[in-house]
Amino acid sequence: EYPNLAAILDRYKEKIAAFPKEKGWMGLDLYMYQGFWYTSQDVFSIETTLAVQETFQAHSTDIYLATQPKSGTTWLKALAFAVVNRKRYNNITLSTHPLLSTNPHKCVPFLETDVAKKTPTYLPENQPRLYATHMPYIALPQSIHDSCCRIVYMCRNPKDVLVSWFHFGKKLSHTLLTQMTLDEMFEVYTKGLMPYGPHWDHVKEYYKASTEDPTRVLFVTYEDMKKDTANKVKQLAEFLGYPFTEEEEANGAVEDIVRLCSFETLKEVNKTGNFRQGVANDTFFREGKVGGWSNELTDEMSQNMDDITTEKFQGLDISI
Numbered sequence: 001e002y003p004n005l006a007a008i009l010d011r012y013k014e015k016i017a018a019f020p021k022e023k024g025w026m027g028l029d030l031y032m033y034q035g036f037w038y039t040s041q042d043v044f045s046i047e048t049t050l051a052v053q054e055t056f057q058a059h060s061t062d063i064y065l066a067t068q069p070k071s072g073t074t075w076l077k078a079l080a081f082a083v084v085n086r087k088r089y090n091n092i093t094l095s096t097h098p099l100l101s102t103n104p105h106k107c108v109p110f111l112e113t114d115v116a117k118k119t120p121t122y123l124p125e126n127q128p129r130l131y132a133t134h135m136p137y138i139a140l141p142q143s144i145h146d147s148c149c150r151i152v153y154m155c156r157n158p159k160d161v162l163v164s165w166f167h168f169g170k171k172l173s174h175t176l177l178t179q180m181t182l183d184e185m186f187e188v189y190t191k192g193l194m195p196y197g198p199h200w201d202h203v204k205e206y207y208k209a210s211t212e213d214p215t216r217v218l219f220v221t222y223e224d225m226k227k228d229t230a231n232k233v234k235q236l237a238e239f240l241g242y243p244f245t246e247e248e249e250a251n252g253a254v255e256d257i258v259r260l261c262s263f264e265t266l267k268e269v270n271k272t273g274n275f276r277q278g279v280a281n282d283t284f285f286r287e288g289k290v291g292g293w294s295n296e297l298t299d300e301m302s303q304n305m306d307d308i309t310t311e312k313f314q315g316l317d318i319s320i
């Protein structure tokens with residue numbers, strides 16, 4: 001599946017041996033690099049991050065969709081893909097639109113997985129190149145920092161992210177993973193011992209970058225996207241340089257994209273098949289709700305998380 005992966009995993013063995021190491025999410029060894037925790041020996045890992053940093057060349061027309069896992073990555077991929085490619089698939093009610101047959105993760109590759117493939121999924125003639133990543137802002141390759149390409153970051157309420165991680169973990173059946181109770185996952189999550197954690201620091205960095213240069217980094221929340229999807233899609237399109245014309249708006253193009261990328265539509269499309277070995281397409285579509293955490297977290301857990309969020313996000317205007 002990833003022909004370059006073995007060589008990448010091997011290449012950084014010595015380097016990562018010197019990084020701080022702790023047990024974290026699902027019992028995995030996590031490595032601290034530039035202030036964040038990473039898994040090892042996987043396609044989403046410290047090794048692929050280092051490989052991306054070392055080899056990836058950004059183009060000024062590129063678009064990057066950055067998230068922490070379980071924050072709405074799949075949704076953001078679908079929305080950005082549909083917006084940017086809407087001329088190519090201009091009648092999205094036809095069943096020929098790729099999102100009506102293909103997992104959004106196959107339409108928009110991750111930098112982390114692309115570096116492990118033999119040939120990049122996105123060829124230069126498909127401008128703009130649309131990529132996603134879970135890498136923290138600080139870890140993005142220098143060529144992205146140096147270019148004027150656009151970055152969209154989506155964050156989500158950490159309590160919903162934790163619950164989403166928990167259910168996601170239950171669906172994974174990799175031998176290296178140890179199942180965790182919600183209590184145990186709460187423990188590692190609040191300590192930041194998650195792939196690409198700590199959650200709060202990841203959010204803060206992108207938030208800061210968006211305030212420093214709002215033309216380059218757009219910061220959106222899952223919650224706002226849920227509340228007012230049409231207006232947020234318009235904002236996204238404008239930011240990406242693909243604003244909807246008056247005619248398109250009058251013809252319902254925005255609503256068509258909202259519907260195409262809705263949880264209900266995508267869940268139905270992805271109810272069968274596998275995204276990658278051991279990960280079914282439907283793993284990415286569970287409830288798709290805001291505030292579902294209240295059915296699962298205890299009052300104490302909730303209070304504890306609120307305290308961390310208040311402290312970490314002090315002075316930031318983030319409504320989640």
Ligand code: A3P
Nearest residue numbers: 070071072073074075164262263285286287288
């Ligand atoms: P829940 O587990 O709370 O349902 P990611 O894509 O970053 O892995 O995040 C997965 C979360 O996004 C899951 O949350 C999933 O249900 C939700 N999700 C996936 N597609 C969505 C969509 N089209 N609209 C809203 N939420 C979506």
